[in-house]
Amino acid sequence: MFAPMRAPAISCLLFVLVACGDDGGSSTIDAQPGADAQVDAATDALIDATPAAFALTSPTITAGGVIPLTHVCTNQGGMNLSPELAWTDPPAGTMSFAVVFTDIFNVAPFPHSAIYDVPATATGLPADVEKVYAPTDVPGAHQTLGYNNTTRGYLGPCPNVMHTYEFAVYALPTPTLTGATMSTSLANAITMIKANNLGVAKLTGTHTP
Numbered sequence: 143m144f145a146p147m148r149a150p151a152i153s154c155l156l157f158v159l160v161a162c163g164d165d166g167g168s169s170t171i172d173a174q175p176g177a178d179a180q181v182d183a184a185t186d187a188l189i190d191a192t193p194a195a196f197a198l199t200s201p202t203i204t205a206g207g208v209i210p211l212t213h214v215c216t217n218q219g220g221m222n223l224s225p226e227l228a229w230t231d232p233p234a235g236t237m238s239f240a241v242v243f244t245d246i247f248n249v250a251p252f253p254h255s256a257i258y259d260v261p262a263t264a265t266g267l268p269a270d271v272e273k274v275y276a277p278t279d280v281p282g283a284h285q286t287l288g289y290n291n292t293t294r295g296y297l298g299p300c301p302n303v304m305h306t307y308e309f310a311v312y313a314l315p316t317p318t319l320t321g322a323t324m325s326t327s328l329a330n331a332i333t334m335i336k337a338n339n340l341g342v343a344k345l346t347g348t349h350t351p
Contacts, residue, residue: 194231198311198343201226202269209307209347215300218351224296228266229311233341236313237262240335243296246346247305254297254307255288256331258319271295275324284319286328299349308346312339 202210202225214220227241240258244251257271260283271277273295276284288297299307312335319326319334326334 196229196231196233196311196313196341196343198227198229198309198345200228200309200345203309203345203347205345205347207347209299209349213296213298214349215298217300218349220298222296222298223270224267224298225309226267226269227309227311227345229343230265232262232313235315235340237317238314238319239264240312240314240319240331240339241267242310242312242332242335244308244310245299245301245305246308247301251308253289253328253332255285255295256328256335257283257285257295258314258322258331258335259284259317262317284322284324286326286331289328301349302351304348304350306346306348308344310342310344312336313341314338315340 199205202212209225211218211220212223213225215222224243229239232239238258239260239262240256241260242256243254245254246252257267257277257280260267260280264280268279271285272279273293274285275294277295285295287294290297299305314335315338319331320338322331322334
């Protein structure tokens, strides 16, 4: 006898629930787009505030790849020419650059050559930099004698077995390397470079005889 009365009661209850859920107020779903926008804005701001990484590349040397014979010593059938290098996004406050070429195969790295006082306006080095103290193709720059103490500038790979080599460009806070002169040795120049650098970018390659 009471069954016919249940349907109207349930209908009223459903009407009340639907009406309460559609009152125009905020809901979790309605609030989500605004929250996503805030998260996206915060993420974009963080990305914009993060400085780009100081990077070094070469059109002839792939990172971790083989160094072409063009840049290898003549005893290995190469031409002993320095590679073209390019760098991007140096640290703020950079006033000059220095590039050091090192054999990093052994526990104790073996430096081959260094060029410093490269102007802050430079974005890289040309190929085959002149092998003199003050190369005309990199105005303002200076080079030490290489590891053989007879040749200035770049000295390419010349190992008996496979070695790994590193080109490293250092960003320096001074327009010239303080205290460096024409008689400054390769080792001393590197010590001064590393003691004053703002940041470094590296590129490695290998050579197998």
